[in-house]
Amino acid sequence: MTDNKVYYSVEAEENLICSKCGIPLEKTEAVFEYLDNSFPVELPACPKCGFVYVPEDLALGKVLSVEKVLEDK
Amino acid sequence: MDHFKERSTRDYFQKKLYSLEGLMERENRCIYEEPAFCHAACPLGLDAKKLIAFIEKGSFSEARAMLEHITPFPRILVYGCEAPCKKVCRMNEVGEGIDIPALERAAINHGSPKTGKGMLKFKKKQKAAVFGSDLFSLSLAAELARKSYPVSFYVSQADAVSLIKDCAPFLSEDDLAKEAKKLEAMDIKIIYSARLTKELFESEKKNFDIIAAARSFLSICFPGDLPDSRTLLSPVSQLLSSQNGDPNVLEAIFDARRAGVSADRIAQGLDPGSSRGEEGARESRLYTDMSEAVPSKRIPEPREGYAREAAIEEAARCIQCKCEECIKHCVFLQETGKYPRILTREIYNNVDIIMGDHLMNKTINSCSLCGQCTVTCPNGYDMAEICRDARENMVSTTKMALAYHEFALLDMLFSNDEAFLSKPQSGYEECKYVFFPGCQAGAIAPDAVFKAYSDLAGRLEGGVGLINGCCGAIAKWAGRTAMYEECEELLISELKKLGNPQIIAACPTCKKTLEEMIGAEVKGIWDILNENGLPAGALEYDRPLIMHDSCSARGDRDMQAAIRKLTDSLGCTLKEVPYNGDMTECCGYGGLVSYVNKDLASKMAQSCTKDEDVPYISYCMACRDRFAREGRESMHVLELVYAAPAGNPPDISEKRKNRLNLKRKLLEEVWNEEVIEVSPEYKIVIPEDVAEILDQRMILEEDVYDVIEAYHAGGSAVYDEKSGLLTSSLRKGNVTFWLNFTEDEAGEAGVYTIKGAYSHRMKVRTRYDV
Ligand code: SF4
Ligand code: SF4
Ligand code: SF4
Ligand SMILES: [Zn+2]
Numbered sequence: 001m002t003d004n005k006v007y008y009s010v011e012a013e014e015n016l017i018c019s020k021c022g023i024p025l026e027k028t029e030a031v032f033e034y035l036d037n038s039f040p041v042e043l044p045a046c047p048k049c050g051f052v053y054v055p056e057d058l059a060l061g062k063v064l065s066v067e068k069v070l071e072d073k
Numbered sequence: 074m075d076h077f078k079e080r081s082t083r084d085y086f087q088k089k090l091y092s093l094e095g096l097m098e099r100e101n102r103c104i105y106e107e108p109a110f111c112h113a114a115c116p117l118g119l120d121a122k123k124l125i126a127f128i129e130k131g132s133f134s135e136a137r138a139m140l141e142h143i144t145p146f147p148r149i150l151v152y153g154c155e156a157p158c159k160k161v162c163r164m165n166e167v168g169e170g171i172d173i174p175a176l177e178r179a180a181i182n183h184g185s186p187k188t189g190k191g192m193l194k195f196k197k198k199q200k201a202a203v204f205g206s207d208l209f210s211l212s213l214a215a216e217l218a219r220k221s222y223p224v225s226f227y228v229s230q231a232d233a234v235s236l237i238k239d240c241a242p243f244l245s246e247d248d249l250a251k252e253a254k255k256l257e258a259m260d261i262k263i264i265y266s267a268r269l270t271k272e273l274f275e276s277e278k279k280n281f282d283i284i285a286a287a288r289s290f291l292s293i294c295f296p297g298d299l300p301d302s303r304t305l306l307s308p309v310s311q312l313l314s315s316q317n318g319d320p321n322v323l324e325a326i327f328d329a330r331r332a333g334v335s336a337d338r339i340a341q342g343l344d345p346g347s348s349r350g351e352e353g354a355r356e357s358r359l360y361t362d363m364s365e366a367v368p369s370k371r372i373p374e375p376r377e378g379y380a381r382e383a384a385i386e387e388a389a390r391c392i393q394c395k396c397e398e399c400i401k402h403c404v405f406l407q408e409t410g411k412y413p414r415i416l417t418r419e420i421y422n423n424v425d426i427i428m429g430d431h432l433m434n435k436t437i438n439s440c441s442l443c444g445q446c447t448v449t450c451p452n453g454y455d456m457a458e459i460c461r462d463a464r465e466n467m468v469s470t471t472k473m474a475l476a477y478h479e480f481a482l483l484d485m486l487f488s489n490d491e492a493f494l495s496k497p498q499s500g501y502e503e504c505k506y507v508f509f510p511g512c513q514a515g516a517i518a519p520d521a522v523f524k525a526y527s528d529l530a531g532r533l534e535g536g537v538g539l540i541n542g543c544c545g546a547i548a549k550w551a552g553r554t555a556m557y558e559e560c561e562e563l564l565i566s567e568l569k570k571l572g573n574p575q576i577i578a579a580c581p582t583c584k585k586t587l588e589e590m591i592g593a594e595v596k597g598i599w600d601i602l603n604e605n606g607l608p609a610g611a612l613e614y615d616r617p618l619i620m621h622d623s624c625s626a627r628g629d630r631d632m633q634a635a636i637r638k639l640t641d642s643l644g645c646t647l648k649e650v651p652y653n654g655d656m657t658e659c660c661g662y663g664g665l666v667s668y669v670n671k672d673l674a675s676k677m678a679q680s681c682t683k684d685e686d687v688p689y690i691s692y693c694m695a696c697r698d699r700f701a702r703e704g705r706e707s708m709h710v711l712e713l714v715y716a717a718p719a720g721n722p723p724d725i726s727e728k729r730k731n732r733l734n735l736k737r738k739l740l741e742e743v744w745n746e747e748v749i750e751v752s753p754e755y756k757i758v759i760p761e762d763v764a765e766i767l768d769q770r771m772i773l774e775e776d777v778y779d780v781i782e783a784y785h786a787g788g789s790a791v792y793d794e795k796s797g798l799l800t801s802s803l804r805k806g807n808v809t810f811w812l813n814f815t816e817d818e819a820g821e822a823g824v825y826t827i828k829g830a831y832s833h834r835m836k837v838r839t840r841y842d843v
Contacts, residue, residue, distance in 0.1 A: 015794040029840040036081040051789035071474030
């Protein structure tokens with residue numbers, strides 16, 4: 001990814017821990033992909049196992065609305 | 074073939090929905106845009122319906138402007154017109170027609186003239202001369218002046234008032250004065266007291282490009298030189314004149330209009346007959362239902378004309394003729410706010426877009442394909458065909474996102490795979506009959522299906538096989554032709570194995586779909602029950618019921634009658650409602666609306682069940698289910714026949730479990746086969762409120778189990794120290810499912826209690842992953 005623009009950014013709250021690795025999640029560069037489009041974002045993820053966390057309000061808000069727009073492109 | 078590969082927004086395929094002729098042929102069936110009857114009857118094209126609507130709102134000036142626009146001397150028109158509009162007014166059929174000319178007079182009297190100068194117009198180079206005065210030549214002179222030709226008007230009268238008076242002797246002194254003033258203000262060079270002779274004409278004509286005359290002038294100077302009936306141009310003299318020697322007011326003004334068009338053609342050096350379009354009065358193709366029009370009497374017009382209030386009252390009697398037959402009972406069309414003609418054009422254009430937003434996609438997927446419009450429309454407009462064609466087109470050009478129908482399509486595959494069952498009756502290899510209950514029956518009323526099969530197998534001779542699956546309607550509705558063909562292949566081969574038996578369907582949609590598929594008659598279980606009598610233990614029902622006909626039974630009078638015969642033998646008293654039988658509405662399941670547009674589907678179900686106090690009975694499981702979901706008392710006729718009430722409507726997961734349990738029960742109890750079930754060593758608890766969320770968000774229990782299984786097998790999760798909740802996810806196909814849950818190590822097996830669930834279709838990864 002050369003694009004440095006970040007469409008959306010979610011802070012990693014301190015209380016979020018990766019249950020597998022036992023370490024806190026960190027704000028991480030991530031990508032959403034859909035129907036051959038991708039969007040760089042920043043989301044909490046586990047620095048060790050790479051598990052990316054998509055909170056509910058993001059999934060049902062921004063993510064859903066972008067999905068809908070792309071579906072009818 | 075991978076039916077579930079997501080589309081790419083980078084694919085640019087396009088296929089026309091219809092040829093242009095195909096489009097027009099469809100669009101032309103919808104006469105919504107036809108002029109009202111009064112409007113079509115006016116040779117000048119005055120839209121009386123619109124004028125009346127202005128008056129009804131009290132907008133007299135707007136109404137007046139319409140009159141000023143169609144003729145230079147509106148007073149002459151409104152006091153002299155023979156008013157063919159009034160004769161064709163549809164209100165004549167139920168009472169008295171609207172007094173349109175009286176309303177026009179009110180518009181002139183109560184409206185103010187348009188103020189402000191028009192646009193600056195340059196005079197045309199071609200000059201016009203008009204010889205002699207009658208209403209035609211007066212109107213034409215004014216018409217030509219409006220068109221910016223320099224006009225010379227030779228008249229015998231000495232002044233404007235006597236000129237107007239000779240042309241319109243019926244005007245009052247006051248109106249005469251007003252129209253005369255108007256004439257004087259026009260940009261016309263009037264040569265008063267002219268001696269109108271052939272010599273004058275011969276000497277003057279060379280100075281003009283356009284020449285016209287009063288009809289008497291033409292007859293005297295050029296006897297036998299008659300104006301052409303279309304262009305009004307006389308071949309010898311080249312004069313434009315009125316068609317008849319003694320035209321009435323409307324004819325004279327209409328002829329002036331037509332002669333004006335000829336003048337333009339002549340000025341442009343064209344044939345005056347060329348490109349004239351449609352002129353004059355015609356018959357409207359509009360359809361207007363008068364069954365609900367309230368008869369009323371004309372408000373009498375006093376000699377001085379209507380007062381404002383009286384005019385408004387008369388205008389309010391107009392029903393504003395229009396055709397809305399299809400829209401009246403179609404919730405989908407009401408929701409779009411568009412009538413089929415325009416909707417078709419927009420769908421056509423939407424399909425044509427290669428890149429950019431396809432704003433009509435959701436609309437195309439929101440029609441229930443129920444066919445009601447084809448019956449309600451006086452011209453049989455088939456919106457279902459257009460929406461179905463558009464869906465197929467979108468699928469074939471990869472414009473159809475899977476998101477719209479994926480859940481329904483996966484459900485169909487579930488019916489035809491995991492939950493599928495196809496067997497001959499025990500003891501038979503081939504059967505005379507096969508029972509095809511349909512996917513929804515097993516999902517919603519599994520007990521009734523079980524009992525129905527046992528009953529048929531017990532009572533019919535020759536063996537009754539069973540095929541429990543989906544008929545393929547779901548794929549058809551989704552426009553997924555390839556998936557439908559796979560379903561067809563499966564069913565045809567299973568039927569063949571059973572010796573191509575007579576199919577007995579329990580669902581009108583299955584019956585219709587299968588008949589198309591095999592090209593032979595499919596019976597309904599209702600036919601069999603009518604022939605063989607009710608089984609023992611059938612429930613009698615003594616409260617009145619409303620029968621809701623399935624939209625797939627539209628046009629199938631035999632089926633509609635057979636069902637009524639069956640409910641009759643059950644002792645039911647049916648209350649018939651007007652929109653039933655061939656006119657029936659769709660419950661919102663048809664065309665997969667309930668998957669695409671839940672709110673609209675709810676409205677459809679509500680519209681079918683307006684009577685809240687009477688229970689509804691139907692013969693389609695989907696109708697039964699959708700009405701119950703809207704809180705209506707609703708039952709399927711087989712629930713009564715087999716004394717197997719299905720209870721509360723199942724959620725999406727229960728619908729799957731019901732199908733699996735039915736299959737297991739049939740295998741175990743009818744075919745004595747052992748079914749082995751494996752269950753995980755841990756326990757999953759889904760509280761009721763969470764089950765509701767799952768249903769709303771179209772997340773199956775199976776998905777919940779899969780997420781937990783992946784976590785249990787060592788997958789990652791986020792632990793929120795504040796809430797104590799774990800959140801884990803799993804990508805299944807095109808969807809990522811997320812669960813919030815707690816993990817409880819009570820005993821040796823874990824207990825997972827689900828607290829929340831959501832999903833999205835986008836894929837997510839860190840930027841370091843590839
Ligand atoms: S019923 Fe509907 S489709 Fe038919 S002409 Fe009227 S508006 Fe058009
Ligand atoms: S009811 Fe109104 S719109 Fe219909 S024909 Fe009469 S005047 Fe015209
Ligand atoms: S097919 Fe049914 S839902 Fe679709 S437009 Fe016609 S009446 Fe309305
Ligand atoms: Zn981790």
